[in-house]
Amino acid sequence: MSTSTENDLLARVKGGLFIAGQWVPSESGKTFDVLDPATGNVIKSIADASATDARAAMDAAAAAQDSWAATAPRVRGEILRRTFDLLQERADEFALLMTLEMGKPLAEARGEVTYGGEFLRWFSEEAVRISGRYGTNPEGTGRMIVTQRPVGPCYLVTPWNFPLAMATRKIAPALAAGCTVIIKPAALTPLTTLHLVALLEEAGLPKGVVNVLTSTSSAQVSEPILSDHRLRKLSFTGSTPVGVALLKQAADGVLRTSMELGGNAPFVVFDDADLDKAVDGAMIAKFRNIGQACTAANRFIVHESVADEFAARVAERVKAMKVGRGTEEGVTIGPLIDDKAVAKVGELVSDAVSRGATLLTGGHAIDGEGSFYAPTVIAGVPAGSDILIEEIFGPVLSIVTFSGENEAVRLANSTEYGLVGYVFTRDLARAHRMIDAIDTGMMGINVGVVSNAAAPFGGLKQSGLGREGGAEGIHEYLSTKYTLIPDPTA
Numbered sequence: 001m002s003t004s005t006e007n008d009l010l011a012r013v014k015g016g017l018f019i020a021g022q023w024v025p026s027e028s029g030k031t032f033d034v035l036d037p038a039t040g041n042v043i044k045s046i047a048d049a050s051a052t053d054a055r056a057a058m059d060a061a062a063a064a065q066d067s068w069a070a071t072a073p074r075v076r077g078e079i080l081r082r083t084f085d086l087l088q089e090r091a092d093e094f095a096l097l098m099t100l101e102m103g104k105p106l107a108e109a110r111g112e113v114t115y116g117g118e119f120l121r122w123f124s125e126e127a128v129r130i131s132g133r134y135g136t137n138p139e140g141t142g143r144m145i146v147t148q149r150p151v152g153p154c155y156l157v158t159p160w161n162f163p164l165a166m167a168t169r170k171i172a173p174a175l176a177a178g179c180t181v182i183i184k185p186a187a188l189t190p191l192t193t194l195h196l197v198a199l200l201e202e203a204g205l206p207k208g209v210v211n212v213l214t215s216t217s218s219a220q221v222s223e224p225i226l227s228d229h230r231l232r233k234l235s236f237t238g239s240t241p242v243g244v245a246l247l248k249q250a251a252d253g254v255l256r257t258s259m260e261l262g263g264n265a266p267f268v269v270f271d272d273a274d275l276d277k278a279v280d281g282a283m284i285a286k287f288r289n290i291g292q293a294c295t296a297a298n299r300f301i302v303h304e305s306v307a308d309e310f311a312a313r314v315a316e317r318v319k320a321m322k323v324g325r326g327t328e329e330g331v332t333i334g335p336l337i338d339d340k341a342v343a344k345v346g347e348l349v350s351d352a353v354s355r356g357a358t359l360l361t362g363g364h365a366i367d368g369e370g371s372f373y374a375p376t377v378i379a380g381v382p383a384g385s386d387i388l389i390e391e392i393f394g395p396v397l398s399i400v401t402f403s404g405e406n407e408a409v410r411l412a413n414s415t416e417y418g419l420v421g422y423v424f425t426r427d428l429a430r431a432h433r434m435i436d437a438i439d440t441g442m443m444g445i446n447v448g449v450v451s452n453a454a455a456p457f458g459g460l461k462q463s464g465l466g467r468e469g470g471a472e473g474i475h476e477y478l479s480t481k482y483t484l485i486p487d488p489t490a
């Protein structure tokens with residue numbers, strides 16, 4: 001990938017705030033730098049929104065709400081569909097942009113364009129399928145009408161790890177339902193959202209329906225929005241502690257909320273598993289996105305009779321991984337998002353090793369430019385190690401063993417999180433027992449990735465509230481209205 005291609009793309013990304021259909025600088029005049037985590041170099045400076053900008057975005061979203069809600073569902077759907085088509089035409093540049101600002105290998109960034117784009121297509125189709133109910137009441141004296149209407153203006157807050165998909169997974173259902181939005185992407189990877197919103201604009205989105213705030217002051221920018229009585233909904237994807245703080249703020253306005261929070265996924269390998277499939281699944285579930293996914297397998301819980309073979313086979317695969325800048329041919333492990341992330345992963349590995357875990361490969365940061373950590377496998381991780389309790393968010397595969405099914409379930413469920421679980425077994429009855437027994441919102445049986453725009457994505461326990469995608473996704477942005485009328489034929 002030539003640097004001139006990269007520079008040309010970065011020059012075309014709009015660097016302002018998008019408020020009421022205008023690209024504008026922050027009223028404070030402030031900007032901030034976006035870095036390439038593979039080099040540490042500044043790739044673009046963009047507007048740094050203030051609380052005043054946030055109020056302007058709130059005004060714009062509120063002003064556009066009624067006319068957007070009154071826009072025909074087919075028209076709303078077609079704008080999303082046109083955006084999907086434009087995204088397909090520009091798939092390569094969106095992939096490159098994500099690799100530049102977030103670091104994931106280009107092939108994975110292309111995969112995210114496919115996955116993220118599907119939310120635009122799926123919800124373009126859902127926009128025209130919003131339905132209700134009509135029936136006679138049990139007494140036979142009246143007719144009951146149940147309709148769905150848009151919740152109203154929404155505040156969407158997204159993380160840095162999937163810059164496109166986390167934005168489309170919220171924007172598309174909100175727009176399909178007839179809601180206007182203010183979106184605040186993470187300051188580490190804001191460029192993809194800006195570029196996406198330029199596509200929506202090109203696809204004919206009316207002014208004020210989507211507003212974008214990029215900012216290094218998340219709390220200051222969010223406060224005036226969350227405390228504004230015109231806001232009706234908060235949809236957040238990010239860490240559990242920030243989610244909890246925002247839920248408390250949302251309580252004051254009795255806001256509808258959707259919260260996609262952290263994960264600590266168990267990956268259980270039974271002694272009857274097809275080990276080829278388990279190893280393939282492990283590589284995807286662990287190393288996709290450099291391990292920086294809420295759905296990343298965090299704890300490999302492997303039957304003692306196959307643990308050594310499983311560990312040896314994954315270690316062999318991990319040793320063959322190519323680490324480097326995501327734009328380079330053949331790279332499978334890019335940088336972590338920043339040096340803080342490298343330090344945190346290093347601490348988790350040191351803690352486990354100091355307690356007696358065996359390091360099979362990796363286990364160190366990589367010197368030189370950028371924020372790289374070597375892909376790592378550790379086995380025999382003792383109970384109580386931090387790495388089993390916290391989200392690793394890095395390329396470290398950590399293995400514990402079990403001997404019986406009940407023990408596997410107990411280990412899988414011994415976390416405050418409950419986003420996704422992976423189970424590898426050839427026994428269909430056991431697979432069904434695991435689906436019932438493991439406390440997560442999603443399960444993969446003999447697969448290492450489950451995400452799909454057509455599926456309800458979301459977690460239990462401290463992993464969140466609500467579901468994104470699937471038939472459920474649009475309901476997060478709709479409220480139910482019930483009407484009774486006397487029986488018109490009486």
Ligand code: NAD
Pocket residue numbers: 157158159160161162166184185186187218219222237238239240242243245246259260261262263293294295391419459463464
């Ligand atoms: P984060 O919680 O630090 O930040 C998420 C977003 O919240 C960012 O836009 C950030 O700027 C904003 N934010 C931070 N503090 C805020 C405040 N006080 N007020 C308002 N906004 C604030 O998370 P992150 O580091 O960007 O992302 C990683 C986390 O996201 C991990 O825990 C991961 O598991 C989670 N995640 C969850 C899902 C899911 O669907 N469940 C998907 C992707 C990531």
